[in-house]
Amino acid sequence: MKEHSEAPALEVRGLVKDFHSGGLFSRAAVRALGGVDLSIGRGEIVALVGESGSGKSTLARCIARLERPTAGQILLDGTDVLKRDRFQASRQYRAQVQMVFQDPFGSLNPVHRIEHFLSRSLTLHGKAGTPDQLRTRLDELMTTVGLTPDMLNSYPHELSGGQRQRVAIARALAVEPEVILADEPTSMLDVSVRIGILNLLRGLRDQKGISMLYITHDLASARYLADRIAVMFAGELVEEGESLDLLANPAHPYTRLLVSAVPDPARTGSYDPTERAALRAAVMEPTSCAYDGDPQQRCSTAEPVRHQVGDPAHRHWVRCHLYRPPAAAAGHALATEPLEKVVSA
Amino acid sequence: MTVSQTSLGSHEPVLEIKDLTVKYRGDTRSTTAVDRVSFSIGAGEIFGLAGESGCGKSTIANAIMRLLRDPAEIAGGSIRFGGRDVLALGKEELRRFRWQDVAMVFQSAMNSLNPVMTIGDQIVDIFTTHAGYSRKESLRRAAELLELVRIDPARLKSYPHQLSGGMRQRAVIAMAVALKPSLLILDEPTTALDVVVQQEIMAQIKDLQHQLGFSVLFITHDMSLMVELSHRMAVMYGGRIVETAKSRDIHTAPRHPYTQALMGAFPPLTGPRVPLTGLADGVKFSNIADLREAAPGHFVAPLPEAQAAVLQGAQS
Numbered sequence: 001m002k003e004h005s006e007a008p009a010l011e012v013r014g015l016v017k018d019f020h021s022g023g024l025f026s027r028a029a030v031r032a033l034g035g036v037d038l039s040i041g042r043g044e045i046v047a048l049v050g051e052s053g054s055g056k057s058t059l060a061r062c063i064a065r066l067e068r069p070t071a072g073q074i075l076l077d078g079t080d081v082l083k084r085d086r087f088q089a090s091r092q093y094r095a096q097v098q099m100v101f102q103d104p105f106g107s108l109n110p111v112h113r114i115e116h117f118l119s120r121s122l123t124l125h126g127k128a129g130t131p132d133q134l135r136t137r138l139d140e141l142m143t144t145v146g147l148t149p150d151m152l153n154s155y156p157h158e159l160s161g162g163q164r165q166r167v168a169i170a171r172a173l174a175v176e177p178e179v180i181l182a183d184e185p186t187s188m189l190d191v192s193v194r195i196g197i198l199n200l201l202r203g204l205r206d207q208k209g210i211s212m213l214y215i216t217h218d219l220a221s222a223r224y225l226a227d228r229i230a231v232m233f234a235g236e237l238v239e240e241g242e243s244l245d246l247l248a249n250p251a252h253p254y255t256r257l258l259v260s261a262v263p264d265p266a267r268t269g270s271y272d273p274t275e276r277a278a279l280r281a282a283v284m285e286p287t288s289c290a291y292d293g294d295p296q297q298r299c300s301t302a303e304p305v306r307h308q309v310g311d312p313a314h315r316h317w318v319r320c321h322l323y324r325p326p327a328a329a330a331g332h333a334l335a336t337e338p339l340e341k342v343v344s345a
Numbered sequence: 346m347t348v349s350q351t352s353l354g355s356h357e358p359v360l361e362i363k364d365l366t367v368k369y370r371g372d373t374r375s376t377t378a379v380d381r382v383s384f385s386i387g388a389g390e391i392f393g394l395a396g397e398s399g400c401g402k403s404t405i406a407n408a409i410m411r412l413l414r415d416p417a418e419i420a421g422g423s424i425r426f427g428g429r430d431v432l433a434l435g436k437e438e439l440r441r442f443r444w445q446d447v448a449m450v451f452q453s454a455m456n457s458l459n460p461v462m463t464i465g466d467q468i469v470d471i472f473t474t475h476a477g478y479s480r481k482e483s484l485r486r487a488a489e490l491l492e493l494v495r496i497d498p499a500r501l502k503s504y505p506h507q508l509s510g511g512m513r514q515r516a517v518i519a520m521a522v523a524l525k526p527s528l529l530i531l532d533e534p535t536t537a538l539d540v541v542v543q544q545e546i547m548a549q550i551k552d553l554q555h556q557l558g559f560s561v562l563f564i565t566h567d568m569s570l571m572v573e574l575s576h577r578m579a580v581m582y583g584g585r586i587v588e589t590a591k592s593r594d595i596h597t598a599p600r601h602p603y604t605q606a607l608m609g610a611f612p613p614l615t616g617p618r619v620p621l622t623g624l625a626d627g628v629k630f631s632n633i634a635d636l637r638e639a640a641p642g643h644f645v646a647p648l649p650e651a652q653a654a655v656l657q658g659a660q661s
Contacts, residue, residue, distance in 0.1 A: 051539040190397045191566050191610040192603075195623030217540055220569075224612035224621070247614060261544035264614040265572040265596045 007078060008039035009211040010063070010097070010179050015072035017058055017235075032058045034235040035072070040179065043209040045202070047226035047243070049219055049258065055235040056215050060181045063213070064099040065089035076179075095125050098172035102184040104164035108156040114167050115152040118142075121174035137174075145170040146200060162193030169200065180204075183215045198225045219262050223247050228315065231255045241309065241316025251309045251318035358385035359528055359560045360409070360447075365422035367404050367413065367584075378404045380584040381422065381635075386528065391554065391561040393575035393592065395568055395607065401584040402564045406530050409562070410449055411439055427527070444475055448521035449530040453537050455513035458505040464491075464516050465501030471523045486523075493556075494519040494549055511542035515549060522553055529554075530562045535570070547574055569611045572596040580604045585633040590643035600645045603630060 015036045018029040032055045040046045048056045061067045063074060065081075065088060073080045081093055089097075101107045108117060118138055122128040127137070139149040145166040156164055165185060172180055182201065186194040202225055204210050216222050222229050223243050230240040231252065239252040250256045307323050309316040367379040379401040386392040394402045407413050409424055411431065424431040426446060434442055451457060459467055465487055472483035488498035494515040496508075505513055514534065521529060531550065535543035551574065554561060565571050571578055572592045579589035580603065588601040599605045606624035636644035 051541060191568075192397060192606050192624035195610050195612075195621045199620070199623075219540075220612045220614050223614060224618065244618065257541055259614070261541040262614055263544070263547075263567065263569040263573045265569055265593075 007042075008075075009042045009044075009077070010213075011039040011073075011075040012059070012063065013037055013073040013075065015059065015062060015074070016070045017055075017062055017067060018070045032235050033062065033069070036232075036235075036237055038230055038237060038240075040211045040213055042178075042211055043205055044228065045205055045212045045214055045226045047214045047216060047222035047229045048232055049216055049222050049229060050232035051217060051258075054232045056232045057183055058235075059232070060099065060183050060213060060215050064097060064181055065093065066099075091125065095175045096177055097179045097181065098175060098177040099181040099183065100165070100168050100172050100185050103188050104161055104168050105156075105188070107168055108164060110156050112155070113152065114154055114156070114159075117167065117171045118152070118174050121171055125175045127175065141170045141174055144173060144204075146196070160193070161189045162196060165189060165197055166200065169197075169204075173204070177210065179211045179213070181213045181215070184217070185214075186221065187216070187218070194221070195224075201225060219247065219258060220264070231258070236319070238320060239309075239316075239318040242314040245310065245314040245316050249310060249316070251307075251316075251323055252320050253322060255318075357388055359388050359390075359427060360562070361385040361423075361425040362405070362409070363423045363425075365405065365408060365424065366420045367401070367408055368418055368420045370416045370418060377420075378417070378584050379408070382581075382584070382586055383422075384579055384586065384589065386560045386562060388527075389554075389558050389560060390577065391563055391575040393563045393565070393571040393578035394581060395565060395571050395578055396581035397566055397607075400581040402581050403532055406449065406532050406562065406564055409530065410443060410447060441475075444471070444521075444526065445524045446526055447528045447530060448524070448526040449532065450514075450518055450521050450534050452533040454517040454534065455505075455510050455537070458513060458517065460505055463502055463504055464508070468501070468516075468520055468523065471520060475524055490519040490523055491516070493522075493553065509542075510538055511545065514538060514542075514546055518546070518550065518553070522557060522559070525557060526559060528560045528562065530564070532564045533566070534563075536565070536567075543570075550574075567611070568596075568607050580607065582630055583633065585646065586636065587630070587633055587646045588644065589636065590640075594640070594643050598643075600639055600643070602648065 015033050016031070017033040018031050020026070020029050022028040036059055038046070038048075038059075048059065050056045058067065062069045068087075069082065072082075074082050076093065076096060081089070084090070085093065115138060118141055119128065119134060122134060122137060128134045129137070138152055142149045142152060147163060147166055147170070151159065151163070156167070159167065169185075180201075185201070186197050189197065198221060201212060201214070205212060214222065214226055226243050228240065229243045229246050230237050231246075231254065232238070233252075233254040239246065239250065239255045246255070247259060250259050304319040304321050306317045306319050309318055362385065363383045364381045365379055365383070366377065366381055369376045369378055382401075382405065384392065394405065396402045404413070404417065407417075408419055409431065411434070413419065419432060426442070431442070458464070465484065468487035468490060469480060469483040472478045472486055473480065478486065484501070487501055491498050491500060496512055496515060496519070500508065500512070508516065518534070534550070535546050538546065547570065550561070561575075563571065563575050572595070575592045577590070578592045578595060579586045580595070580601065581587070582603045588595065588599065588604045595604060596608065599608050603624070606622075609621045610623050612621060630648075632649070633646045634649070635646065637647050639645045
């Protein structure tokens with residue numbers, strides 16, 4: 001297990017991603033990410049939640065360097081990797097940051113045996129060694145993800161969805177990464193095997209100290225797996241905090257809406273339907289804030305400031321003009337907000 | 346008391362299924378997708394069928410609608426709807442039975458809309474074909490229907506691609522209840538939708554059910570959603586029902602290990618974080634016995650001793 005240090009394993013600062021739309025000479029663009037700041041500590045699991053279209057997968061793909069961010073920084077161990085390798089990820093970066101995709105049926109080439117996927121990773125990254133060492137390493141990888149070494153000779157179609165996702169995780173593990181980006185790793189799987197995959201990811205963090213960004217739309221699984229949850233809405237993070245605290249005291253209207261929408265038979269005191277309707281009206285369009293563009297609302301003229309919510313130990317903050325902190329903490333904005341974004345009230 | 350895969354029905358069941366067996370016939374061997382399943386749905390009742398992919402829950406829905414095609418065949422049992430034998434319906438009766446008596450919303454129903462016809466024309470089609478209304482009258486009713494699911498009637502002139510996924514799904518649900526069926530079958534109606542939209546659709550269905558009073562057969566793998574929505578439910582595994590009871594009872598005290606695993610697959614949103622196990626890899630149940638009443642109204646398939654022992658070993 002790696003020793004714990006204050007510097008985060010991975011940090012994203014002011015990440016912006018525009019997708020061009022329209023024709024070749026069109027200058028129209030859709031802003032998928034509007035300046036995202038996010039850090040993942042060493043051995044920490046951070047969940048990124050939001051609806052489809054909120055930009056959570058775009059953020060993961062930017063961090064994995066599958067998309068080129070329009071602006072911003074990605075810091076790995078304090079180095080800005082976008083400056084270091086400008087156009088595409090270096091092999092060194094790939095050895096540090098690995099991604100597990102949503103669809104284990106699409107991410108494994110059907111014509112190869114399982115052994116191929118793992119040994120290729122090991123060989124490319126110079127971790128194969130002698131044939132004997134390679135064999136040992138392959139067996140270890142399979143055991144780590146809860147599969148048996150004899151499955152190395154199987155083809156992907158011979159495995160169940162859960163087993164295939166375990167192979168995908170083993171492939172990510174082969175390079176001994178520091179960070180794993182898991183984009184909805186369980187949403188395509190049968191429900192009874194989902195918990196097994198979540199437990200596996202947690203075990204990898206506990207035993208190997210791997211940091212993780214877990215992307216999901218399932219708040220319950222985010223709460224189960226992650227230490228911290230960040231809520232994404234319209235390409236921006238609107239609320240973040242320690243998992244249990246965030247879901248117990250959601251402060252942003254969008255987070256409240258998400259929480260109220262999750263079916264939970266154990267919930268005591270259901271949400272008021274009129275409140276739910278009001279929340280829905282407030283964040284009707286999944287791509288933009290309803291208050292944005294309304295001249296009566298401050299959202300149109302000023303970026304919201306981060307407010308700390310509750311006990312500072314929970315590292316819980318929210319960005320919304322509508323947030324009214326309890327009297328005791330009133331007017332207390334977090335110092336982490338860049339100065340130019342702070343507007344005088 | 347031993348009951349052959351039977352659940353507790355209310356006094357006047359709308360739908361009654363007895364010992365239904367569906368086989369998929371192959372050249373060399375055949376697979377039993379649904380194996381001697383019985384349940385009934387009372388008037389105004391929401392009944393849930395839960396289970397994972399391949400457990401036979403959608404096959405049952407298709408069997409009720411008589412939509413099964415070769416190589417699937419109903420090998421035994423009976424389906425009775427309002428006292429009539431569904432399996433004996435003739436072609437013309439079947440046409441009226443579908444949509445007027447029983448309507449079904451499929452999993453990706455929003456993709457079942459015709460992309461080159463406006464929503465309005467598609468709804469008008471139902472009324473002119475099945476109810477024989479004039480075009481003008483049909484349009485008026487179509488507008489009412491959209492209002493019922495809170496879509497602006499101006500959307501009658503929209504094409505499906507101009508609506509969001511949630512709106513399309515709501516339009517399909519409106520079409521399903523257009524002829525006031527007494528049973529609505531919902532086969533994973535919200536799996537392709539975002540959680541907020543899902544919540545809205547489910548609230549809509551509850552609302553409609555309250556207004557129109559139809560019964561619902563609700564099929565999903567999401568146990569939390571099912572427990573929230575349905576009155577009574579059955580859990581299926583390998584073509585058999587392993588447990589059936591009031592949804593609340595299954596939620597608070599699941600008895601069959603498979604039901605327990607399914608319930609355990611959904612972490613709670615409140616309370617302390619406790620480790621969950623799900624279903625241990627490689628655990629399979631076979632030769633599922635007939636249901637036995639374990640508590641009033643709570644039926645469970647008893648586990649053979651040998652299997653229980655194996656399961657204990659796998660869990661620990």
